[in-house]
Amino acid sequence: MIARSPPGRYPKIAAECHRDLAANPFPGVIEILFLGTGGARFVVARQIRASGGMWMRFGKTQIHVDPGPGALVRALSHVPPCNPRELEAIVLSHKHLDHSNDVNVMIEAMTSGGFNRRGAVLAPIDALEGEHVVLPYAQKFVERIEVLRESHGPYHIGDVELFTSIRHLHAVETYGMHFRYEGRTVSYLPCGKFFEGLIDDYRAHAPDVLIVNVLRFRDSMDVDHLTFDQARKVLQGVRPRVAVLQHFGTKMLEQDPPKLARGLEHELGIRVIAAHDGMLLDAGTELAALAG
Ligand SMILES: [Zn+2]
Numbered sequence: 001m002i003a004r005s006p007p008g009r010y011p012k013i014a015a016e017c018h019r020d021l022a023a024n025p026f027p028g029v030i031e032i033l034f035l036g037t038g039g040a041r042f043v044v045a046r047q048i049r050a051s052g053g054m055w056m057r058f059g060k061t062q063i064h065v066d067p068g069p070g071a072l073v074r075a076l077s078h079v080p081p082c083n084p085r086e087l088e089a090i091v092l093s094h095k096h097l098d099h100s101n102d103v104n105v106m107i108e109a110m111t112s113g114g115f116n117r118r119g120a121v122l123a124p125i126d127a128l129e130g131e132h133v134v135l136p137y138a139q140k141f142v143e144r145i146e147v148l149r150e151s152h153g154p155y156h157i158g159d160v161e162l163f164t165s166i167r168h169l170h171a172v173e174t175y176g177m178h179f180r181y182e183g184r185t186v187s188y189l190p191c192g193k194f195f196e197g198l199i200d201d202y203r204a205h206a207p208d209v210l211i212v213n214v215l216r217f218r219d220s221m222d223v224d225h226l227t228f229d230q231a232r233k234v235l236q237g238v239r240p241r242v243a244v245l246q247h248f249g250t251k252m253l254e255q256d257p258p259k260l261a262r263g264l265e266h267e268l269g270i271r272v273i274a275a276h277d278g279m280l281l282d283a284g285t286e287l288a289a290l291a292g
């Protein structure tokens with residue numbers, strides 16, 4: 001017998017969870033739920049910060065980006081829970097495990113264990129073939145597999161158009177994402193080494209919201225991740241209306257990301273937010289408030 005939720009509790013969650021767009025006074029809703037904001041092997045291995053990626057809602061279109069370790073558990077235990085069966089697509093920026101570990105279990109959840117063939121997976125080719133992370137059996141469960149290519153698009157996901165960025169300098173094939181919905185653009189700059197071309201590429205898409213992975217604070221080593229100073233350079237060049245920092249390594253966490261964000265906000269004159277686990281960014285409202 002299937003255990004039922006206690007009376008009174010379930011209807012409330014259901015009402016919150018199943019947003020009825022027709023009844024929604026804000027049809028242009030853009031929400032980004034940060035299921036995990038940790039990056040780097042040490043932070044992820046010890047789960048100092050969670051690593052579940054981002055659950056995005058653009059109106060009725062729901063997209064899960066970079067489902068790292070714990071993504072499914074984080075999605076289901078959030079209040080109200082995220083429902084994988086309502087997902088339109090799962091998108092991977094690259095195949096490193098902190099971005100892709102839960103992709104197969106998330107595909108199973110999205111497709112009701114493979115019994116309901118639906119949804120899409122979008123990922124670079126090396127996540128799908130060769131030493132792939134999306135297992136062949138799980139690839140058969142989804143309706144559509146799309147290979148992400150450099151500076152390409154639009155890829156259509158429900159009501160959203162997705163454009164990929166220039167290729168990032170990272171150990172595996174890695175692309176940033178520009179999500180376009182109802183005249184607004186949310187861009188995601190994942191891991192990679194800094195180069196000037198990043199600024200030009202992201203600026204060309206004129207993002208309203210730019211989410212940046214900032215793993216390191218300062219580093220003299222030649223690493224393939226952005227440091228805080230390089231993230232500042234990117235924000236200075238791109239000038240989104242709202243910037244969100246996330247995917248922190250230990251050195252960044254030691255520096256107190258909210259404090260760094262406040263400093264940047266003051267310095268650059270744009271809204272800067274340091275994400276934390278479980279943070280819901282109501283981008284539509286945030287942008288409307290800035291415009292007002
Ligand atoms: Zn990473």
Ligand SMILES: [Zn+2]
Binds near residue numbers: 094096170191
């Ligand atoms: Zn990586």
